[in-house]
Ligand SMILES: Nc1nc2c(ncn2[C@@H]2O[C@H](COP(=O)(O)OP(=O)(O)OP(=O)(O)O)[C@@H](O)[C@H]2O)c(=O)[nH]1
């Protein structure tokens with residue numbers, strides 16, 4: 001099979017996968033009456049194209065789709081793309097104005113667009129994915145009334161659009177430009193944003209009257225001057241928050257305060273926990289109460305308790321002034337982050353169960369795990385709950401029955417590939433390729449770890465069987481590198497093939513999108529991360545922006561496999577069970593990213609790291625990150641960010657489950 | 673001596689998952705092979721000092737993930753590359769068939785100023801496997817491909833045994849340097865690549 005053919009094959013799979021994810025779409029979007037003339041009309045811009053009923057699907061939940069208007073405008077011979085959600089779709093309760101404005105695309109110049117990918121599945125709606133030069137991509141834009149072809153034709157009239165030789169559905173924008181030209185054209189734009197004085201240095205965004213001016217494009221700020229005079233009255237919620245946080249020295253935002261109130265009012269809130277554990281040696285968090293604003297270069301000297309060179313090295317003296325952390329991070333975690341507790345033991349767990357084995361208060365259980373993790377022996381009993389394989393309200397008997405049924409189901413699934421004869425395999429390229437990939441990866445997964453050590457290790461074979469079975473169970477997703485990293489600790493904990501498989505299946509329900517062919521799940525998370533950093537550390541965000549690091553690719557590995565490669569085995573399991581509680585947020589892992597980045601902020605900015613250096617630096621942090629203090633920091637950041645943090649993360653961002661599947665996993669955490 | 677010369681040479685290693693990119697890089701830079709390398713996720717690079725005449729260069733070798741799905745990341749990593757190393761496994765036809773793809777993808781994503789003359793080097797890895805008995809891509813076939821792409825230098829290596837790895841990378845460094853030269857008006861006519869001259873394959877034709 002030639003590569004071209006298999007590539008096409010892959011894409012059609014992709015479309016199928018996307019289409020298959022769209023089911024339940026019977027209720028078409030309401031036809032929106034209240035189409036306000038777009039708010040972000042800039043003076044002198046010529047309207048080239050307008051398309052109504054172009055939508056974004058933040059989740060797979062039909063009522064959460066956001067319809068809007070797609071426009072192409074032209075000014076000074078530059079073509080701009082905008083998408084504005086319609087106002088007044090109040091019928092969907094789950095999405096606030098803020099959520100929707102998060103997606104607004106405000107006049108992105110095509111000079112910053114790298115490519116447009118077209119999807120025209122046989123079933124379901126046509127959509128396009130716009131990828132920026134920075135590597136970030138906007139969520140798919142669904143054309144409810146068709147017209148992708150016309151849209152592309154229109155673009156083609158104004159910018160150079162070339163079909164990728166690799167993939168007939170990818171159109172490269174301005175691909176004729178040499179890198180030099182690109183540099184020159186980007187120099188022509190005033191990118192000289194004032195370096196983070198902490199005060200917002202965001203140029204005001206195009207809008208005059210709009211309230212939904214969420215800035216969606218990460219790299220798109222250079223466009224500012226092209227519109228000439230700007231009104232300073234832009235309304236960017238994140239910008240306001242940064243200032244707000246700066247001004248409110250207290251760090252307690254309105255939202256955080258509300259959150260705390262809730263935390264305090266809980267049974268096991270701060271007070272009781274602290275009382276319960278106050279004689280534990282948990283306070284290993286560096287206690288120096290210093291203000292980095294005064295102590296600019298010394299932040300890293302009290303980062304992590306272990307004296308790790310990567311964190312502790314003083315930045316060379318001749319380096320630039322590092323803008324202060326608007327959150328005063330060090331104080332922050334002292335104020336907010338709670339000390340870790342010892343892991344939950346068997347006796348304690350049993351106390352959460354009623355006589356028939358139901359978890360009476362799943363939230364209390366999750367809270368307990370969140371703050372202390374689980375003793376290793378107990379993990380195999382609790383992980384299936386956290387992962388959503390067992391329902392919290394199931395009884396002992398029901399679970400036993402489930403295990404038996406699932407064991408048979410697993411055997412049937414496994415049979416599917418086991419029954420493929422060599423003759424059949426010869427004519428089954430996709431199977432052979434998958435098997436080949438899996439074979440190569442299982443021998444490269446945690447082989448230094450005892451459980452998988454040595455030649456002819458039985459567990460390595462089981463891992464292969466599970467992954468291959470999974471690739472039949474979810475044939476559309478198939479196998480992707482990184483999956484074996486997820487499976488490894490699960491197998492080690494569950495010590496049972498079928499149980500491991502089903503726990504893995506449950507986990508993939510959440511993180512599977514990380515492995516989607518169009519990488520959309522990853523892009524969404526990287527995008528959310530950039531929003532969170534913007535919210536929680538404006539200066540660092542500006543630094544990344546100025547240094548071409550806004551794609552956050554240096555955090556790719558962190559997110560793809562939830563820090564599996566960053567901590568030692570035991571620590572990874574501890575982190576995962578904390579993340580899987582979804583106690584404060586389903587997206588705590590993103591706050592963990594922010595926490596680590598903030599810990600290194602003065603080093604990153606002080607040493608003026610460029611993208612390459614930063615990537616290397618981040619890769620080399622592996623094995624040098626202290627878990628407990630990082631989790632505390634993440635918790636603190638999550639609480640501090642409050643509603644604004646949650647609003648920075650588009651609904652449906654992995655590992656969120658599609659909302660209509662909520663039954664699998666009770667989502668009773670209304671904390672955030 | 674002109675002081676503003678470039679001293680960093682950026683090299684990208686591409687090829688299907690499992691062909692041995694990470695192993696090759698580590699064999700060259702650290703002189704060791706381990707069968708415990710993990711599948712690469714995202715990207716990473718190693719650096720190595722190389723000397724040409726009296727000048728020291730830093731070779732920055734980028735190792736990326738081989739799985740197709742991760743290719744969209746390439747754009748961030750390929751930028752500014754001076755040389756691209758394509759790797760296939762001589763025991764896997766598919767990895768060879770994919771070379772065109774890798775080459776094209778690189779040219780699209782890195783968009784070098786002169787794509788026609790951008791230096792590539794091809795490596796056929798894992799020649800040690802099964803004493804060469806499971807080999808499915810012949811040297812002839814590989815060389816024909818190289819010829820069709822503008823005489824790409826070709827090496828056959830074993831990252832496991834270290835065979836020919838040094839030679840391949842010397843050629844890679846030399847090509848990277850040459851590609852950088854255009855921008856800096858300085859061209860060394862001889863390059864001190866150390867000791868060994870014997871090359872098992874076509875060798876470096878530059
Ligand atoms: N016999 C033999 N095995 C090799 C050689 N080079 C690599 N391998 C093995 O092939 C497998 C893949 O090697 P890697 O270097 O991890 O491959 P890679 O190209 O980096 O793969 P990705 O990171 O997935 O893109 C490993 O199990 C290596 O031990 C070689 O020259 N000979």
Ligand SMILES: [Mg+2]
Nearest residue numbers: 693694711712
């Ligand atoms: Mg590798």
